[in-house]
Amino acid sequence: MVYKEVQCPSCKEIIPVSGVPGEIKKISCPRCNKVGKVTFANTVPLQDDAIMVSGLRKEYGDLVAVNDISFTVRRGEVFAFLGPNGAGKTTTVEMIESIRKPTSGTIKLLGNDIRSSFDKVKERIGILPQEFHSFERLTVIETLQYFSILFQKKADIEDILDAMDLQHVRNKLYKELSGGLKQRVGVAISLVNDPDIVFLDEPTTGLDPKARREVWEVIKTLKAKGKTVFLTTHYMEEAEFLADHIAIIHKGKIIAEGTLEDLIQTFGHGSILHLRRCNNKQIGNILKEEGFNIMNQQNGNISISIDYTDKILDILSILRHEAIEYQSIDIHRPNLEEIFLHLTGAKLQGDNT
Amino acid sequence: MNLRFIAHDFKANLKQWGRSKGTVFWTILFPILLILIFGSIYSDTGDVRYSLCIQDLDDSTHSQSFLGILQNVSLLEIKELDSDVNITEYIQEHDISTALRIPLGFGSKIDQSFINQDTTAEIIYYFDPSQQTTTSIVQTILSSILQEYNLAVTGGRTVVVLSDSATVSEDFEFIDFFIPGMIGFTIMTSCIYGSIERNTKYRKDGILRKMLTMPVSRTEWIFAKMLFMLFLSFLSTAVILSFGFFVWGLSIHLNIFIFIIIIATSFLFSGIGMIIGRFVKEEETADMAGGAITFPMMFLAGTFFPLEQMPGYLQSIAQILPLYYVNESLRNAMIFNNLDKTLFFTGAVILFACVFFIIGAVVTKWKED
Numbered sequence: 153m154v155y156k157e158v159q160c161p162s163c164k165e166i167i168p169v170s171g172v173p174g175e176i177k178k179i180s181c182p183r184c185n186k187v188g189k190v191t192f193a194n195t196v197p198l199q200d201d202a203i204m205v206s207g208l209r210k211e212y213g214d215l216v217a218v219n220d221i222s223f224t225v226r227r228g229e230v231f232a233f234l235g236p237n238g239a240g241k242t243t244t245v246e247m248i249e250s251i252r253k254p255t256s257g258t259i260k261l262l263g264n265d266i267r268s269s270f271d272k273v274k275e276r277i278g279i280l281p282q283e284f285h286s287f288e289r290l291t292v293i294e295t296l297q298y299f300s301i302l303f304q305k306k307a308d309i310e311d312i313l314d315a316m317d318l319q320h321v322r323n324k325l326y327k328e329l330s331g332g333l334k335q336r337v338g339v340a341i342s343l344v345n346d347p348d349i350v351f352l353d354e355p356t357t358g359l360d361p362k363a364r365r366e367v368w369e370v371i372k373t374l375k376a377k378g379k380t381v382f383l384t385t386h387y388m389e390e391a392e393f394l395a396d397h398i399a400i401i402h403k404g405k406i407i408a409e410g411t412l413e414d415l416i417q418t419f420g421h422g423s424i425l426h427l428r429r430c431n432n433k434q435i436g437n438i439l440k441e442e443g444f445n446i447m448n449q450q451n452g453n454i455s456i457s458i459d460y461t462d463k464i465l466d467i468l469s470i471l472r473h474e475a476i477e478y479q480s481i482d483i484h485r486p487n488l489e490e491i492f493l494h495l496t497g498a499k500l501q502g503d504n505t
Numbered sequence: 506m507n508l509r510f511i512a513h514d515f516k517a518n519l520k521q522w523g524r525s526k527g528t529v530f531w532t533i534l535f536p537i538l539l540i541l542i543f544g545s546i547y548s549d550t551g552d553v554r555y556s557l558c559i560q561d562l563d564d565s566t567h568s569q570s571f572l573g574i575l576q577n578v579s580l581l582e583i584k585e586l587d588s589d590v591n592i593t594e595y596i597q598e599h600d601i602s603t604a605l606r607i608p609l610g611f612g613s614k615i616d617q618s619f620i621n622q623d624t625t626a627e628i629i630y631y632f633d634p635s636q637q638t639t640t641s642i643v644q645t646i647l648s649s650i651l652q653e654y655n656l657a658v659t660g661g662r663t664v665v666v667l668s669d670s671a672t673v674s675e676d677f678e679f680i681d682f683f684i685p686g687m688i689g690f691t692i693m694t695s696c697i698y699g700s701i702e703r704n705t706k707y708r709k710d711g712i713l714r715k716m717l718t719m720p721v722s723r724t725e726w727i728f729a730k731m732l733f734m735l736f737l738s739f740l741s742t743a744v745i746l747s748f749g750f751f752v753w754g755l756s757i758h759l760n761i762f763i764f765i766i767i768i769a770t771s772f773l774f775s776g777i778g779m780i781i782g783r784f785v786k787e788e789e790t791a792d793m794a795g796g797a798i799t800f801p802m803m804f805l806a807g808t809f810f811p812l813e814q815m816p817g818y819l820q821s822i823a824q825i826l827p828l829y830y831v832n833e834s835l836r837n838a839m840i841f842n843n844l845d846k847t848l849f850f851t852g853a854v855i856l857f858a859c860v861f862f863i864i865g866a867v868v869t870k871w872k873e874d
């Protein structure tokens with residue numbers, strides 16, 4: 153069924169109509185009763201969504217690893233699937249890649265139901281599995297050629313090397329590369345067939361901040377090339393930095409979804425005031441008595457949730473009144489980490505400050 | 506069947522194999538090392554002195570002076586045999602490669618030769634043809650001694666001659682026994698471990714998962730890998746055989762059965778590796794499981810020691826081990842040249858290969874749970 157709104161040519165009334173593609177439907181205007189025809193285009197939607205997941209569920213015995221999730225990823229989007237360890241990210245992504253079998257639910261890739269026509273989309277997707285290691289004793293260029301040979305559609309390997317900034321290591325053995333370079337080779341491998349959708353399962357886990365940045369740059373390049381990127385991560389900065397569209401998964405359920413802006417608007421009320429190195433360790437209790445919402449405190453470092461801007465002045469006057477000194481004060485909008493904390497009461501991941 | 510992929514995969518495997526010191530060691534150097542070590546332990550060729558048994562049936566002054574000369578040759582270690590010993594039986598029983606018999610009438614023939622110049626005195630050289638190196642060295646030594654002896658006795662006229670008599674022994678040398686066992690063992694280890702690696706390491710590293718999402722079928726992948734395993738098996742066989750030939754003078758019967766046995770053996774042990782890889786997920790544990798299977802099998806299946814030397818219950822255990830059939834089929838085809846036994850054991854190997862490879866291919870899962 154396709155829905156459409158048409159305007160009555162005589163009275164300008166907007167009329168909602170529905171029909172099947174290819175149908176020519178007679179309607180009459182509810183206001184002026186003028187009769188006309190509405191044609192529904194034969195070619196269905198403008199473009200299929202890249203990924204459509206609905207009611208997806210996976211059980212391992214008693215454990216429900218993925219619990220009836222649904223979402224849609226548009227073409228050209230960088231979609232971040234954000235969640236802590238064990239949230240169900242890999243299970244979900246591998247069900248979409250047809251590596252694991254869902255307990256129930258439907259998955260469509262580029263409009264094809266993967267249960268019946270996964271072979272049709274193999275040429276159009278590229279994947280980087282979690283903790284992927286390629287053949288240790290092949291060079292970078294040999295590795296890319298090896299995977300490339302399998303596909304009908306081939307990207308130019310030199311272009312990939314350029315885009316992934318791998319030209320300088322093209323003749324190095326895979327096992328001799330640093331972790332960051334290995335991951336970049338992994339991403340490069342997923343591009344040998346010039347895919348429409350690229351799946352990257354935790355491409356930066358275990359990398360140092362510099363190597364992580366480099367992988368981020370590579371992912372930006374993918375987006376610039378118009379690829380749809382499905383990225384799983386437990387680093388909130390990664391999602392903030394790269395994603396157009398974020399879904400937060402926790403214990404197998406999607407607990408929030410939207411653009412970064414959406415998520416902050418919806419889940420992150422007000423702002424957060426952060427005081428560093430107060431000389432009075434009682435500050436938390438003092439503010440609590442005044443009715444402030446203390447989010448976090450540790451040795452004189454304290455975060456306070458603020459819903460109205462006036463409250464900032466209140467805090468400042470309390471500090472002056474109590475003669476409390478501090479090293480710095482800053483006010484910022486909540487980030488994903490704080491939203492996650494707010495939604496689950498749990499920390500996303502310890503090592504990302 | 507994507508032949509381009511298969512060819513390409515073969516090339517990639519070859520490169521990786523050549524770049525890995527470990528695999529080159531296990532498939533080529535290790536067998537050579539074992540052949541050398543075991544060969545030297547069980548063969549007398551390692552000695553600088555060559556032992557030579559002598560049976561003097563003449564017991565004349567001439568024969569005794571000839572014996573005296575031989576005893577002074579430092580390269581030879583002379584062992585005298587009693588005159589009532591059957592020399593060919595003795596040689597076979599005692600694993601002796603060279604012996605000399607001075608027949609009755611040796612001395613009188615030399616004396617006679619001074620009257621009738623056509624008379625010659627023969628001494629008979631017995632040797633084991635499978636011990637080429639030793640026997641030819643001893644023969645060379647004997648010839649040069651005879652030359653000098655003739656010169657000394659007759660002033661240049663040839664009177665004493667060496668006549669050859671090869672002892673075709675049914676008792677084969679240890680190396681004949683050992684080389685086929687070594688081939689079976691090498692194919693077993695490289696196929697089992699290769700297969701385990703493909704099914705555990707590649708699973709852990711995400712390579713199998715990646716393959717699942719690419720346009721390649723499991724059959725193509727398995728076929729490509731088997732092609733490479735066959736290549737390795739033939740390579741190991743060729744290396745072991747050449748070594749056996751050049752160093753130990755091994756002589757084998759080349760026939761179509763050897764070919765068939767090697768192919769079947771490769772499938773057989775790759776199948777076993779696949780089964781291990783399916784049920785033991787971690788790479789290290791799987792390697793240990795591989796060792797737990799190959800190591801006892803190596804001893805129990807009569808790889809390095811003849812089964813007949815083992816207690817009866819161990820011999821019956823061997824009957825259920827695939828490697829036993831591999832060893833026996835190779836020995837019968839290569840060395841003993843016994844067609845009936847070759848057919849029987851080769852048939853058994855093919856049967857084992859079908860069973861294990863099919864089970865292996867069926868239980869191997871690419872998909873995750």
Ligand SMILES: Nc1ncnc2c1ncn2[C@@H]1O[C@H](COP(=O)(O)OP(=O)(O)OP(=O)(O)O)[C@@H](O)[C@H]1O
Nearest residue numbers: 212217235236237238239240241242243244386874
């Ligand atoms: N094959 C399996 N059998 C049983 N349980 C599994 C299996 N795979 C995953 N699980 C469980 O399902 C849950 C989700 O796992 P999953 O690997 O999808 O998480 P994840 O979000 O990818 O985590 P990580 O960040 O650690 O990769 C976990 O509790 C995990 O233990």
Ligand SMILES: [Mg+2]
Nearest residue numbers: 241242243282
């Ligand atoms: Mg994961």
